[in-house]
Amino acid sequence: MAICEIISVGTEILLGDIVNTDAQFLSVELAKMGISVLHQTTVGDNPERLRKVLGIASERSDIIIASGGLGPTPDDLTKEICCEFFNKECVLHQDSLNSMESYFKGKGLVMSENNKKQALLPADGVVFPNDNGTAPGCAIEKDGKHILMLPGPPRELKPMFLNYAVPYLSRFSDKVIVSHNIRTFGIGESVMAQKVDDLLNSANPSVAPYAKEGEALLRVTAMADNKQEADKIAQPVIDEITSRLGEFIYGIDEPNIETAVVKKLKEKGLTLATAESCTGGLIGKRITDVSGSSSVYGCGIISYSNETKINVLGVDENDLKIHGAVSEPVAGQMALGALKVSGADIAVSVTGIAGPESDGTDKPVGLSFISLAAKDGTVVVKKLLTGKNGPGCRDYNRLVNASNALNLVRLYLDNNLQ
Amino acid sequence: MAICEIISVGTEILLGDIVNTDAQFLSVELAKMGISVLHQTTVGDNPERLRKVLGIASERSDIIIASGGLGPTPDDLTKEICCEFFNKECVLHQDSLNSMESYFKGKGLVMSENNKKQALLPADGVVFPNDNGTAPGCAIEKDGKHILMLPGPPRELKPMFLNYAVPYLSRFSDKVIVSHNIRTFGIGESVMAQKVDDLLNSANPSVAPYAKEGEALLRVTAMADNKQEADKIAQPVIDEITSRLGEFIYGIDEPNIETAVVKKLKEKGLTLATAESCTGGLIGKRITDVSGSSSVYGCGIISYSNETKINVLGVDENDLKIHGAVSEPVAGQMALGALKVSGADIAVSVTGIAGPESDGTDKPVGLSFISLAAKDGTVVVKKLLTGKNGPGCRDYNRLVNASNALNLVRLYLDNNLQ
Structure with missing residues (x-):
């Protein structure tokens, strides 16, 4: 098994200005190829220290992947x-220089002299084109050791790695590792883990639970000589988990719940609208993150103020006065208003207190009401209390509110709304 | 200045199962103390490799902070x-064993035999209590070199570091490092760097350029005996950069452009509304990310479909037919429509092709029109061509469109709109 070291170059990582997500991405992809990452090293933009780190890495690894420090x-x-x-x-x-020049031209900019050094590349190396920026990557080899150089920005590194570095590295890949992610919503990590407790100790496939921001997933990982073989090992375990977790599962290998919702809407030929207060556009943003969502999503109202709730969504002014903006009747009227304004088949709404400040009432930060209304007459309102307040609660509460709204749509589409 | 290396221990990091946020957290906190992190290393749960990594680290660093691998x-x-x-x-x-036993008791659990090894600690070391879990941390010293051991889970590591490791490390903290970020919009990293080329080689303060997703920033970092002294060293360079980059600067030490916009709106007592097509709620989401934005932002319309553009925003159906949804007149009418629907002082709109698919016309992916309309009669429309298409372009184009819309508001508020 080939041994690889990831060297992240950048003083900004050592200062903690950015989280090193490149190392994680590369580690995941290399594991999939059966290439073993035994060390990750971060070093600053310092020639002497980088030289020493390369010396150490080349002693203990076959492949070095350096990211960052290819800028102008x-x-x-x-x-x-x-x-x-x-x-x-x-x-x-020359090819790299040409594509850099056309990159700048496409933006209506003139390329600066500084950028030219990015087109200086090793004479007998392999060049990796940069489809999302100016700095090309490259790979060089000496005495059976390989160094690959990739740009630091994740949106340049990721496609370059997948499109150009993976084919280059395929010579080192013998075993294939296949992972499938079973994604759930509405069940905690520990309850989920308990339900599959006996499966968590198996070796091939392995089953590992993960949790983040209100979601929990199980990753089933199998290793074999080829993908078909690995899939065959994984499938019975996936089937078993599916039968145990049932409706909590929103998808297998779906990147997220919004993608699952858009897919289900398309399958049923239904359209969705949104009415957002505390999430402020986040639900719409997440739906439209999904390419092709325009066929199922046409209208969202961000009704952050009471005036917008009244004037655009037709929420009753008295209900706002009596029950407050964060209340069951207002959530329901927001969903019904969005249904009417948009002409969509389904509308979902959220009103809540994201924090960190309260809304001036005695309602707690983290409280929200989420409603779904549909043309078939369905109107449901769910109350949610995240229990999160204090520093960092705002992002968390907004994210979890948006996820719960999307999950409500998912359950409706699956005929599982209770 | 004391030199520190962070060693993260854990196979799960090398497999990419988790992002190494501990290293970032520690780096930020150490920088605040004037302790210089020159290397971050990640190694798996492997005795031989950990030994070698410790050998290398102890040669090049005064302080080693190891996180992870203290479990049962x-x-x-x-x-x-x-x-x-x-x-x-x-x-x-014994103290650690007692507090572990009461930790389990408090949870109604019986402590397992496995956990006892966590209470085995170096005889002449310093013990760091774990207020949020079972594994205590500790520090040992030999010949002036120090190793600190901390648990891996962030919710255990962070408080332990702040409450117990920081006092231990205070002996190394003499100098203070102060960084200021000068954030710009609308100027590329290389052009920005050229304008301050002569400042990039200075040592104290140092000036370093960074770029990400359409933005560029300059970080000015000064080191001195105390904060006031460091600020005094940094200020003249900040002033010089400010005068050279002028209106491209949207803020110093602002976390992002949306925070700058919300602040400026508050200062001027003006309100903003949004009309979003391709960004699908992202502008609203970013504005409402800012706590307290409700006083300046009350209404957003996500007009993803033509129907919503016509019915909610009053865009002319003929203009949509003749010019298409991604066009100058439609962008302008969207902004004017949002101004009317919301009653706000300023409205900003975006319509564009985020990709990766085209909109079925011959307009390129990455094209957008961004408009600002205001109660004072201002109506401007800007054309933007990001030049990005293909994989990953969608997120990029949407982000850059939203940023440009926010920047348009910023320029209007600064009276710099041309």
Whole structure:
């Protein structure tokens, strides 16, 4: 099994300005290929320390993947140091220069002189085009050791790795690892884990529980000589988990609940509208994150103020006075209002107190009402109390409110709304 | 200045199952204390590799902070290996055993035999109590080198570090580092860097350029004996940069452009409304991310479909037919419609093709029109072409569109709209 080390280059990581998500992404993808990551190292934009770190890595690893430090500024030195380390000369790579020039042209900008150094690439290396930025990546090899260089920004690194580095690395991949994520909503991690307790100790496939922001998932991972074989090992365990967790599962290998909702809406030929108070557009944003959502989602009202609730959604002014904006009747009227304004088949609404400040009443931060109304006459309102307040609660409460609204739509579409 | 290395121990990090947020947290806190983190290393739960990594770290650092691997299971070996490395004997620490027993009792559980090894601690070390879990941390010292061991779970590591490790490390904290971020919008990283080229080589304060998703920032970092002194060193350079970059700067030490916009709206006592097509609620979401935004933002319309543009915002049906949804007149009418529906002082709109699919016309993915209308009669429409298409373009285009819309509001509020 080939041994790989990930070297993240960037003083901003050492200062804690950014979380090193590149290392995580690369680790996941390399594991899928059966390439073993035994070390991750982060070093600053410092030539001497980078040289030493390369020396250590090349002793203990077959493959080094360096990310970051390919930019146009003088402190971007990864390529220069790596090439020097492997005794490779850098020359002008005309294709890269051309595509950089057209990149800037496409933006109506003139390329600066600084950027040209990004087109200097190792003479006998492999170039990885950058489809999402200016800095090309590359790979060099010496005495059976390989260094791959990738840009730091995740939106450049990820597609470059998948499209160009994976084919380059395929020579090292013998075993195949296949993972399937069974995603649930509405069940806590520990309850979920208890229901599948006896499966958590199996080795191949392995079953591991994960939780984040109100969701819980089980990852089933199988290793075999090829993908079909691995899938065959995983499938019986996936079937068993599916039968035990039932309606809590919103999808297998779905990236998130909004994608599951958009898919189900398409399948049923139904449209959705949103009326958002405390989530302020987050539900709409998450639905429209999904490419192709325009066929099922056409209208959202962000009714952050009472005036918008009254004037655009037709919420009763008296109910607002008597029950307050964060209340069952207001949530229901918001959903019904969105249904009417939009002409959609289903509308979902959220009104709540995201915090950290209260809304001036004695209602607690973390309280919300989520409602679904549909053309078939369905109107339900659910009360949610996240229990989160204090620092960081705002993002959490908004996210969990939006997820619960999406889950309400999912349950309605699955005929599981109680 | 004391040099520190963070060693994260855990196979789950190398597999990419979790993002290493501990390393980020520790880096931020150490930087605040003037302790320099020059390396972050991640290694699996493997005694031999951990020993080697400790060997390398102790050569190049004064302080090693190891996180993870203090749990009760047989593969949790951090403490054993670190103590062996420094020739320290572990003995039963009665206080820790007592507090572990009462931790389990408090949860109505019986402590397992496994947990007892967590109370074995170095005889002449300093023990860090764990107020949020079972594994105590500790620190050992030999020949002026220090190893601190902390549990991996962030909710245990963070309070332990702040409450017990910071006092331990205070002996190394003499200098104070102060950073200020000068945030710009509308200028590329390389053009920005060129304008301040001569400042990028200065040492104290240092000036470093960073770019992400359409934004560029300059970080000015100064080191001194105390905060006032450091600020005094940084200020003249900040002033110089401010005068060179002028209106491109949307704020100094602002976390993001939406926070700057909300602040400026509050200062001027003006309200904002939004009309979003391709961004689908993202602008509203970003504004309402800011706590307290309800005083300046009350209404947003997500007009993803033509019907919503016509029925809710009053966009002319003929203009939609003739020019298409992604066009200058439609953007302008969306902003004017939002102004009318909301009663706000300013409205901003976006209509564009986020991709990856085109909208069925010959307009390119990445094209958008962004408009601002205000009660004072202002109506402007800006055309934007991000040049991004293909994988990953959707998120990028939506983010950059939303940022440009927010920037348009910012420029209007600064009286810099051209």
